[in-house]
Amino acid sequence: MKLGPKLRKKSTELHEFIRKASVFIDYFLWLLLDPSKYTIIKTNKIKKILVVLVNPEMGNVGGDFCALGVVNYFKKVYPSVNVSFLLDKKTKSHFGEIPGIEMIEHKGRRALDILKKNAPDAALFISLGPFKLKDFLFVKYRVVTFYPSIRGLLVYKNKLHITRKPFTLWGTHMVEFGFKMFESLGFKFPRKDVIIYYSKKEENKVDNFLKKKRIKKYIVMHPGGKHVVKTLKGGKWPPHLWPVDRYAKVANHFSKKGYNILVTGTKEESYLAEKIQEKTKSKIYDVCGLFSIRELAPLLKKSELLIATDTSIVHIAYQVKAKIVELFGPSYAKAVGAWPLNSKRHKILIDGGPCARSMRKIFCPENIVCLDRISVREVIDSSEKLLDISFKKTSFLE
Structure with a gap:
């Protein structure tokens, strides 16, 4: 309605x-x-x-x-x-x-x-x-x-x-x-952390891809998420999609600074990578569907930065201590954002529009662009600040 x-x-x-x-x-x-x-x-x-x-x-x-x-x-x-x-x-x-x-x-x-x-x-x-x-x-x-x-x-x-x-x-x-x-069962934790495992074989697949493409310094963009492509192709606006022309502008900015841009997602989300490529003259590496979820872990660990909305890849990224710029529209950052929320590795940008914290995944009847208030400049500035900071790979809270 x-x-x-x-x-x-x-x-x-x-x-x-x-x-x-x-x-x-x-x-x-x-x-x-x-x-x-x-x-x-x-x-x-x-x-x-x-x-x-x-x-x-x-x-x-x-x-x-x-x-x-x-x-x-x-x-x-x-x-x-x-x-x-x-x-x-x-x-x-x-x-x-x-x-x-x-x-x-x-x-x-x-x-x-x-x-x-x-x-x-x-x-x-x-x-x-x-x-x-x-x-x-x-x-x-x-x-x-x-x-x-x-x-x-x-x-x-x-x-x-x-x-x-x-x-x-x-x-x-x-x-x-x-x-x-x-x-609640009585177990105690002196500190809290999360761990993701991946095999040497999975890491080698990532290394071989990067070597073959001669990619050394790269930023990962993940524009997709649950229902995004299906909703977009159906003529509705997906609540979790930041406009692809803005991804293209961010990609263009960092390409000029010497970063390679990799777009990840499911195989069907190549559709979004193609749309981004159409709107920028910079080279975009479409790796949608190329890596399994576990293989994304070493890919993210070796990356300089992840730019994504609230979706599964973020929960892989913070487990390998990757730097993250996360964009929030309808989701509630406190409940599902990059963890821990006070980590200096992460920057969460929030559009406090009409659907904020609704947790809506399916299309909005009003076709409201839930991430419209997050500008290209905000994403670029947040990304550059994180890229300028050096962290060890062993601690969340530096």
């Missing part, structure tokens, strides 16, 4: 108020109705943890790699605890093989029968897919977080049988969600 910019902003503010309130309502109902909360947790007895991450078809790649980054760090801090994932096929393919973590593909209820034979002591539920919490009553400790939403509040499914439910306000970052789940 078309509302116009002013009413759209009011609608967004109302939805945000409901999100904030839903956290308190959901938590109160759990405290009131679920006797599972009285279970006493003995952290020293937890030797095996299952993470349930069975996504619907579209999935949430950025959120998935946030969760994986936290689990990888947990394994580094607590190497004696066995950790396994129950995953859908696509997410398992994205994650690949991880040292010390078992990946179990969801193939219907047969997966539950296998798990029951060697039951984990605790389970963290990120996405249940077709399962219900009562399917996992063979697990002693069951941890669930509530993502603030109207739908999540109204759906009664999976409201009970929860041993611990961390209280997470609207605006809690996805990385913090992961740590709070472990902390």
Whole structure:
């Protein structure tokens, strides 16, 4: 329904108020109705943890790699605890093989029968897919977080049988969600970090590409994201798209300064790379679809900078300590921005328009350009400031 910019902003503010309130309502109902909360947790007895991450078809790649980054760090801090994932096929393919973590593909209820034979002591539920919490009553400790939403509040499914439910306000970052789940089981972290693994073979593929193209100093641009190309080709404006002519101007500016420009994305997002190339005389390297998600990690680690909107590549970039200029329109930077939010490696630019913090991914009925207030000059200035700073590759908070 078309509302116009002013009413759209009011609608967004109302939805945000409901999100904030839903956290308190959901938590109160759990405290009131679920006797599972009285279970006493003995952290020293937890030797095996299952993470349930069975996504619907579209999935949430950025959120998935946030969760994986936290689990990888947990394994580094607590190497004696066995950790396994129950995953859908696509997410398992994205994650690949991880040292010390078992990946179990969801193939219907047969997966539950296998798990029951060697039951984990605790389970963290990120996405249940077709399962219900009562399917996992063979697990002693069951941890669930509530993502603030109207739908999540109204759906009664999976409201009970929860041993611990961390209280997470609207605006809690996805990385913090992961740590709070472990902390609710009694695990402590002297500091917090996220880790992404990639193989030597994956790194070599990136090195061979860069060597073949004679690319030494480069900036990565990632203009795409979920639904962007499909929405654009359908004649609507994607909420997460910064105008391609502005990407072209930024690319032209840095090309003149000696930087190569690589445009990443899925294979279909080559469409955006082509549009950028059409609007600049500078050479653009279209690598859309060339690298897997894990292969993007070494590509980003070797880069000088990433320029992107809120999408999965950002959650890969901060795990390899890359410099990031991130552009926000409808997403909520506090909840999904480059982590940690106070890192000097990152610069987050926010368009506070009518859809700000709405988390809208699909097209806007009013066709509002949600990132229109972020100028080319802002992106160039922010990028140059980061490019002028030298960091070690070992710490987020320098």
